[in-house]
Amino acid sequence: MTSPSSSSPLRLGIAGLGTVGAGVIRLLHANADLLHARTGRTIEVVAVSARDRTRDRGVDVSGLRWYDNALDLVSDPDVDVVVELIGGAEGPARALVEAALKAGKPVVTANKALVALHGSALARLSADNAAPLLFEAAVAGGIPAIKTVREGLAADRLLRVGGILNGTCNYILTVMRETGQDFASVLKDAQDLGYAEADPTTDVDGLDAAHKLTILAGLAFGRPVAFDSVHVEGIRHIGADDLAFARQLGYRIKLLGLARMTDDGLQARVTPCLVPQHAPLAQVDGVFNAVVAEGEFVGRIMVEGRGAGAGPTASAVTADLVDLARGQAITLWGVQSGTVEPVRACPISVGEAAFYLRLRVEDRPGVIADITAVLRDCGVSLRSMLQHPADSETAPHVPLVLVTHRTSEAAMQAAIAQIDALSVVTDTPVMIRIEAA
Numbered sequence: 001m002t003s004p005s006s007s008s009p010l011r012l013g014i015a016g017l018g019t020v021g022a023g024v025i026r027l028l029h030a031n032a033d034l035l036h037a038r039t040g041r042t043i044e045v046v047a048v049s050a051r052d053r054t055r056d057r058g059v060d061v062s063g064l065r066w067y068d069n070a071l072d073l074v075s076d077p078d079v080d081v082v083v084e085l086i087g088g089a090e091g092p093a094r095a096l097v098e099a100a101l102k103a104g105k106p107v108v109t110a111n112k113a114l115v116a117l118h119g120s121a122l123a124r125l126s127a128d129n130a131a132p133l134l135f136e137a138a139v140a141g142g143i144p145a146i147k148t149v150r151e152g153l154a155a156d157r158l159l160r161v162g163g164i165l166n167g168t169c170n171y172i173l174t175v176m177r178e179t180g181q182d183f184a185s186v187l188k189d190a191q192d193l194g195y196a197e198a199d200p201t202t203d204v205d206g207l208d209a210a211h212k213l214t215i216l217a218g219l220a221f222g223r224p225v226a227f228d229s230v231h232v233e234g235i236r237h238i239g240a241d242d243l244a245f246a247r248q249l250g251y252r253i254k255l256l257g258l259a260r261m262t263d264d265g266l267q268a269r270v271t272p273c274l275v276p277q278h279a280p281l282a283q284v285d286g287v288f289n290a291v292v293a294e295g296e297f298v299g300r301i302m303v304e305g306r307g308a309g310a311g312p313t314a315s316a317v318t319a320d321l322v323d324l325a326r327g328q329a330i331t332l333w334g335v336q337s338g339t340v341e342p343v344r345a346c347p348i349s350v351g352e353a354a355f356y357l358r359l360r361v362e363d364r365p366g367v368i369a370d371i372t373a374v375l376r377d378c379g380v381s382l383r384s385m386l387q388h389p390a391d392s393e394t395a396p397h398v399p400l401v402l403v404t405h406r407t408s409e410a411a412m413q414a415a416i417a418q419i420d421a422l423s424v425v426t427d428t429p430v431m432i433r434i435e436a437a
Ligand SMILES: NC(=O)C1=CN([C@@H]2O[C@H](COP(=O)(O)OP(=O)(O)OC[C@H]3O[C@@H](n4cnc5c(N)ncnc54)[C@H](O)[C@@H]3O)[C@@H](O)[C@H]2O)C=CC1
Pocket: 015, 016, 017, 018, 019, 020, 021, 049, 050, 051, 052, 068, 069, 070, 085, 086, 087, 088, 092, 110, 111, 112, 113, 137, 138, 141, 194, 195, 196, 197, 198, 307, 308, 309, 310, 313
């Protein structure tokens, strides 16, 4: 481990020179003097590894040692810190991080999939080999989310944590709301801007936010969270009409990741939510993310910033490098002792919420009576309803939007199944939870 008093350079080996890798090299170059002033050391890249040696990345890597095999960074005696920016929970990224930790080399990574799925095993390797593993960029990009939860809120017992954790989804929902464009063309923009994951289904199906929530909740509650205990829904089923209906009802739609400690264990979920339009979370638009936490003493806090893109992510990666250069690195879950067993999970079927339900129904007498009868039988109380006329006199189907009072998840799920089975309901119902935020 590097010594805080050392004034020798901190020498990096970077694997992955895509959006983030190139961004880190650019930042280290642009802010070299400032980083030296803040750490008393030079932070310099000595070696790199990526797939394509010839690609123009807008940064000069010609003077650096090049390895076709990223694992060679670990055995290079001139590399003090391995920076993993390849991505993916398995394959070369995992092999590299494990090898570096086993060799006692500190690792900085932006790889949320890897930390979410293998955090416990990596924490053990990190502890056994006294090799820090830092991953500030893995949660909410440029927002100091990890530091906020693990260090800034270290004194408090947290009750819930989460927020808007995926820039691609927030960008898509924002642009769809503002322009009425369709999902596919907005996703393409997000990819071109470097926000999306290599496989953007990871973003739009909610998995990326779930990776981040898994990590954040683990830090907030001091224990690993099993990734597969997180309930995950994405945004593909949200239409431009849902964004417009939400607006009429006084809400915005956001993909939220939220983890709450309940009497039955930790309930963690990633779901689209209607958020009151004047709530702070509703104002977080575009690629911006927001991390919210609530503690017994501190109350509620929110930190907002850019959750994706080269600059913000490079800023977070480099902040971890500054910690290493200063000799400050903390254990992975922020606890010094005690159990590392995963926290007990509480399924989403336990609990309650208010719900938005958008149906497409046949435009004929008795339809609303059929639907409200199901809600009555399931014990779901209706708060308001929007019924829009058909687009034209001849259109046979009309949208119908229902908003419920708070009710149990189980009752709502039962009602939706029965409503879906009604012959007058023509499309699969779209259900979105309403979150006070
Ligand atoms: N793009 C973003 O805004 C953010 C990305 N991240 C994370 O940062 C990591 C990198 O993401 P991006 O830069 O966006 O990805 P990217 O796809 O732009 O870059 C990946 C790089 O890894 C290289 N690579 C692939 N296989 C390799 C191998 N076997 N050995 C060496 N290099 C290899 C590729 O050549 C490419 O240079 C991922 O874990 C991602 O989840 C985290 C926060 C934000």
